[in-house]
Amino acid sequence: MAINYLNPLFEVVRNPDRCIKCRVCERQCANEVHHYDPDLDRMVADETSCVDCQRCVTLCPTRALKIRPNENQFRENGNWSQQIMDEVYKQAGSGGVLLSAMGNPREYPVYWDKILLNASQVTNPPIDPLREPMETKTFLGKKDQSIHYDENGKAVYEKNPYLELDVPIMFSAMSFGSISKNAHETLARAAQELGTYYNTGEGGLHKDFYKYGANTICQVASGRFGVFKEYLDTGAAIEIKMGQGAKPGIGGHLPGMKINEEISKTRMIPKGTDAISPAPHHDIYSIEDLRQLVLSLKEATNWEKPVIVKIAAVHNVAAIASGIARSGADIIAIDGYRGGTGAAPTRIRDNVGIPIELALASVDQRLRDEGIRNNISVVVGGSVRCSADVVKAVALGADAVYIATAALLAMGCHLCRSCNTGKCNWGIATQRADLVKRLNPDIAYKRLVNLVHAWDHEIKEMMGGMGINSIESLRGNRLMLRGIGLTQKELDILGIMHAGE
Amino acid sequence: MNYVIIGNAAAAVGTIEGIREVDKTGKITVISEENYHTYSRPLISYWLMGKVTDKNIYYRSPDFYEKNGVETMFGCRAVKIDTASKSVVLSDGNTIPYDKLMVATGSKPFVPPMNGMEKIASCHTFMSYDSVKAIRSEITEGSKVLIIGAGLIGLKAAEALNEYKADITVVDMADRILPSILDVRAGSIMQKHIESKGTKFILGTSVDEFSEHSAKLKNGATVDFDMVIIAVGVRPNTELVADAGGKVERGIICDLTQKTSLDDVYAAGDCTVSHDASSDTDKILALLPNAYMQGEVAGRNMAGVETRYVNAIPMNAIGFFGLHIITAGSYDGEEYVEENGNNYKKLVFKDGLLKGYILMGDVKRAGIYTSMIKERIDLKDVDMEMLKDRPQMMMFGKARREEKLGGIFR
């Protein structure tokens, strides 16, 4: 056997004084790290396959386990980090493209953390959300301002299709296939209870979930998986996926081994075949083609449903957004470069795209400069991590946010970033029946509802502090924001002043 | 309502508890020849072994009669049922009137006539608290004990006396032990196990003649003893019902409500004939659970709520010297056998049903098999491989599991 250059990334630390050899770690590890050795009468670990998903740590009833980074060190090198070296070894061994999952983990600046919020003092009162109404209901869609009054003084106006959100938070696209059926059920039920929407992703909609249609956004992606009339009719809105923050410019690939009976039916492709979404929509090579698809989908659904166009945040996002705002679409969803994925080439995930904060700021300003902000609602995603991020996004100009990674965390995901292996120990990014069952939607949906409720409470607290009692008065209210530690260029792009100004 | 119960063991307690499920106030009188609070007859061997104390031999708590409003007449022997006047006549001539009468008289040891029996220095049966108390008072370390009968009672006696380091010999006419519950192979495993603990067996022969301290066997051997225990079987106490004109065959005949052929007279326990659902035959099922449940059913009927006793089958849970046996049903049918050391399993199938089983050694969860026999579960509905592997709920379909375990009925 050749030399294995790859070191285990992690060490399993087991406290023998605490281990009772119940073997729950062994039973729960899909990577088969733990074993009971009857000769030694103790648990042993093969760390090479450990991904640090923390399932064993979490379930160990005596807290006997710890997973920590392997202390083994290559010789220190400021340029050639151990990770870079490991990747070279990996590729020298495999000859393949490096694959990763979930969002870009690199230490790029997080602009959310460099923006501070305002609060009222003296000259106007903060509002206590426990005593006064505090509103977070949000409408998404074109906002046609025209109105006239008939001879009886009755207002006459036209209504554009819209989405109505009780909280300005939706669950962004994750396909059935990339995540499990139970994960989909969790999202659907949570969206229903929360009065918001989840997104099918590009994998179609399982028949069992048609009943959640009123809270479902049906995605149409370049692979067109599972897209047919009834699917489009079932959802509350249609999303055309042009790109994804985690992998701008490339398509998707769900390996055939994950295409089981149910996924095959839902995606309308043969069992066991790879599901490959092309990088572009082959009927959209330009903006006018997009307009045709938007209008076709509207025509197909009787002009009753808002159409969302989702793009990855790339360098000229503002111009693209301007085009989309004039395409007939009702909502634009922009996905930042930290957005998650079930699988992406590592280099793309870590090096392509721009931060959502900057993309949002420039898109919102551009649309206002062109006087077309009303044509379209702006939804942003790609690492909205907490309620403060939501507040900052809305104040920068977003109508609502998409969350996905946070939603998965609520379900138990520990961001081990191994979704692509299909062996998710938390039952989320897997199709293995024994693993899928680990995600009990009864528990998970309540956790997800709790999370969003908690965020909603916090959003209301922060709004109240600013003296704002309705989310629409926060939208685009950049005076409520100040930058900290940002350059003038960054401040200009964000359209905010520096703290102290 | 005036209830009278003759007898004070499991069937009697079942009757009391059955009556009280329905009728909280009616008068209940218990007439018992034995002068004890109700005690568990099977516990006498454990008592003799010292595993059960005087306090714990009792089948129900000391306040059982008080709590259930029961009047007791201990040390009183019923000699006659006067159906005309609806009363029980006692040996002292007193009469006890009843509205509903329970005959739970149980059985007595069968002692066959044998030559020279009257010469035996110490001869006991093994059926009552008094009998083991008498044995206890005589037994000493090294005592030579001859047990006649290698059935359940004889071997339980042997196990108990082994605690006293007695020198035990068991003689039985049959050529194997426990023939009523074990097949040849299982009997042989158990025999070896018991022998390994020091008990000797002389099988296939019987006593030709006793003298004071020895027995000459028909096969020519002689066995010396300090004590003889006769454990060849029991006979139901049916006289009271028979004398009153009630229908009696091998035991008292009852209908499904446990009523005898006499009006307002019920019977339960070892004195009655039961219907074995596994073999569809009538037989005496001298088993404590059976006695209790018959009593309970009878009690409910006596108190006016019609209840039927069905699905009785022969079944035994017993162990000797740490080797446990659980058996149930009948052994007539197609067999599946597994053997591994002291572990022995036999499953008997007939008519697409599990009819009976023997588990020895590993007896875990045997009740699942028992329920299959009692509930006549079609083998088509179970996973046969799992069934053969071990008793498990997994062998049933999801729907049945949900019904059984989840309380979800579809």
Added chain:
Amino acid sequence: MLKKEGETRIPAGCAISGFINRSGRRTNGSVIVNSIACMHDRSNGLGGGYAGYGIYPEYKDQYAFHVFYDSNEARIKTEAFIDRHFDVINLSRIPTRKHPNITDEPLIWRYFVNPLPTKLQESQLDERTYVARCVIKINDKIDGAYVFSSGKNMGVFKAVGYPEDVGEFYRLDEYDGWAWTVHGRYPTNTPGWWGGAHPFALLDYTIVHNGEISSYDANRRFIEMFGYKCNLLTDTEVITYIIDYLNRRLGMPLEDVAKVIAAPFWSEIDSGRFSPEEVEKLRHFRNVYSSLLITGPFSIILGFNNGIMALNDRLKLRSMVAAEKGDTVYVSSEECSIRTMSPDVDRIWSPRGGEPIIVTLDK
């Protein structure tokens, strides 16, 4: 160096007062001056101002521009602009009275103008939009010039100082109007700039406002999409533009304007007290005009060509009382000020948050 309005956003507390006579009877300006004088402590001497309606009956068909000039140069530039776009019927300095507390006054001029028909036609705008655009243009483009009043048969008078002093300064006892509003200012960080005093006016819309709206930048960034330019960064300015947009440009009656800017809470909309049709409209308003919702404390009196509207924010975070005496309706931050104008009113009440009081001239 302190920044003035337009360079930074200045929150301010204030007092407001106003009244209207429904039958169009004109009342002397001294009445409104007295009403604000009694709320002296609500101002801090950094701004006061008035709007009077019906004060120029002799020029009732002309737009009356009141203009501050920092310099003659600015005046010359502005007058050239006005000449290019309007036919000037009359021009003069606005008469003032020397007052010890009013200092550093700019040049204050008044023009009664008609739009030049050719220019108006060229612009393809309706007349009022044309005038508004011109006013916005002067204010935005000509350094040192500021048109602070531009309606017909009405005028705004404002200055840095206590409002009662401002009233004397402008000799309001020499004007009679069927409606008056007044504002006393308590800004927290301004050096005091005459243009920054209230009322804020565009055409005949004037706003006096007490409050500090928390929705300011959301409103500003939205309304600026429609050709407005919020130079002053003040609440009154953006509120005026919003009302101008909704009322004048979209044609929305003031009752509905109130339902946009002080929209009922969802809990009220869903409470069942509105008809299904009304619920549908309110939902539509909250969807489509959501960026024009004003949150945070405000009490405003809007003056317009034939009436006034008083409105509180929907939580009523600022005081405002209203009263009626005969055919006159009074609105003020405090009851005491109403009592100075009419000691024994027929009815006095505290309007609920979000419920407008709209009073117009009888036909």
Added chain:
Amino acid sequence: MKKVYVNEDWCLGCHLCEFTCAAANSGAPDMIKAFAGGKKPVARIQIEEGSAVNFAVQCRHCELHPCVKGCISGALSVKDGVIVCDEERCVGCYTCVLSCPYGAIVIDGAGHKIRKCDLCTQNSQGEPACVKACPNNAIVFEER
């Protein structure tokens, strides 16, 4: 009456219920002590493991309670609907094992006695320990 129910759709077969049950009824203050020194306390709940399906089985506290009716020593009784075992009185005859249709009576091989679920009414858990321990809500304590 509230009982412990197992939903096999969610049972992972992790066996945490067994270990928690064993510890809870061991008398030891925590799980580590309960199993310290190679001790193997007996669980009153048992997992049945299949290839796709797992579930836990414990006493159903059924109305018929053949175990109580057949108990030769009087060790088993019904207290407020809960079938409890007086372990001091149990002689280990296993008649209850023979009778229980669910196979829910557990044999404590070491002591030749039986152990059974009493819904944690006789220990300090308050609520059944298995329910609290189940990571996937497969075991619930509820009225049905």
